[in-house]
Amino acid sequence: MRLNRRQGIVPQAKGHKAQASGSRVQPGQGLLGVALGLAVLALVGCAGVRYDTQPPQKPATLSEARAYMAAVEPALARLDYEINQKTRACYDRFFVSSCVEDVRYEGAKLRRSYLEIKGEASDMIRLDDYNRRQASKVK
Known part of the structure; x- marks a missing residue:
């Protein structure tokens, strides 16, 4: 050798x-x-974060809008709790910052969808109330 x-x-x-x-x-x-x-x-972990909370459905009727407005605050509280749990679970991973970023991004998308539909439902209710007031003025 x-x-x-x-x-x-x-x-x-x-x-x-x-x-x-x-x-x-x-x-x-x-x-x-x-x-x-x-x-x-x-x-790597957290590749493709999935939440148990499902995206909300857009209300089609006034009664669905009222039901959605009643249920949106507890749903947002559950979503915040789930985001916190998944963020804590990221600290068991090696790539913590990437995992936390993915969790927060996906959570923000879900939260934004809830708030957008909350705005639409609120508009439906507000317009119905306005139409009722206008109809009562005519009579």
């Missing part, structure tokens, strides 16, 4: 089987690659 001129701390072997084999996979290297891949997937 010949040694390179620049040995460093550990001598570099020339003509050793592991280096002479080229691109052949040594026994155990395939399992190491699979194990590293699985470890990276486990550490």
Whole structure:
């Protein structure tokens, strides 16, 4: 076995089987690659955050709008609780900031959809009240 001129701390072997084999996979290297891949997937976490809270449906009638307005505050409280739980779960992951960012982004999208529909439902109720007042003035 010949040694390179620049040995460093550990001598570099020339003509050793592991280096002479080229691109052949040594026994155990395939399992190491699979194990590293699985470890990276486990550490990444939060890839595709999913919430138990479903996006709201747009109310079609006035009674649905009134029911939605009554139920929106508890639904937003549940959503905030779920966002906090998922944010806390991110601190068990390796890539914390990426996970927290994904959780907050998805939570903000859900919250925005609730608030947009809340505005539409409020408009439906307000317009109905206005129409009732105008109808009572005519009589």
